[in-house]
Amino acid sequence: MLRGDITVAIRNAVMNELAEVGYGRLSIEAVARRAGVGKTAIYRRWSNKLEMVMEIISDVAERKVPLPDTGSFSGDLSLLLLIVSTALRHRMASQIIPDLMAEAARNPQIAETLQRALRTHQQAVGEKLIGQAVARGELPAGTDPEVAVDLILGPLYWRLAVARQPIEDDYLEKFTVAVTAALRAMG
């Protein structure tokens, strides 16, 4: 394998191990076996398990949020809700984040990395979505992007990743109307 391919294989192995056994039970041995590499290939890149997992999680968080400008706030919001509700069914939201949250309570470094990763994502989404709507005159200039993103991501995260209740056909529609009214009232 090429150097870059080895890194990709290790990353995928780490994500799969995190989803399956969780951080506490993840071992460098199992990651190496799963990636088809020797343990030295891992220790050449990271000095320990914590450093390895934290760097990989941070990289995932820094990937660009794919949020194109649809030309209107309602279009942007519908698209974001679709992206978020799909992402929340992914094991990153339903397994890896909860596992690291539980681990964070016992390890301040994990807490700090996880919170920074989530904040980075949230700020990028908020600035883009709300910034575009304010620029178009669709939302008041004073709209707080942080509160706005809490109002959009929070209920979906709660429903899909925590309470794990399905979203019926008309849910996203009702939700879009409600969130739009909420943001207009807040400005």
Place this chain on the structure above:
Amino acid sequence: MLRGDITVAIRNAVMNELAEVGYGRLSIEAVARRAGVGKTAIYRRWSNKLEMVMEIISDVAERKVPLPDTGSFSGDLSLLLLIVSTALRHRMASQIIPDLMAEAARNPQIAETLQRALRTHQQAVGEKLIGQAVARGELPAGTDPEVAVDLILGPLYWRLAVARQPIEDDYLEKFTVAVTAALRAMG
């Protein structure tokens, strides 16, 4: 110890072990040691670790939600936000729920119990809060209590338990205005 005292001691020990080491690493031995009882006292009550943890979590979920009628929707909502934002700083939200969520991905029985527990809580809150507001004519009769509670609990859970960002003084105020507008628009 009296029989009831033993049960209380075991419950407290289970909650503390869940918060500190998580479900995966929790052992009957450690619970017995912490509760100051013999292992037989535990096996007389539950046949295994899964059954023990699930019964204790269900009991916690069935405790009555303390949501008095303040006489107005804005009063009820402010009180609920205060209760929820306090509860979300408790280890039940920041450690035990995330740990069980991560475990739920590997164990359908944990998934089912956890989801039922959260649903029970959510329905009780929704029916009381929204029911009272509709009865007073403050919200439209068609207001969906489920979407309403997602909109109230979700952002706070996301902010306080997941992203772990502080709530500034004016946050709850902005949030109350936003959620009220959202619910009125939805009816």
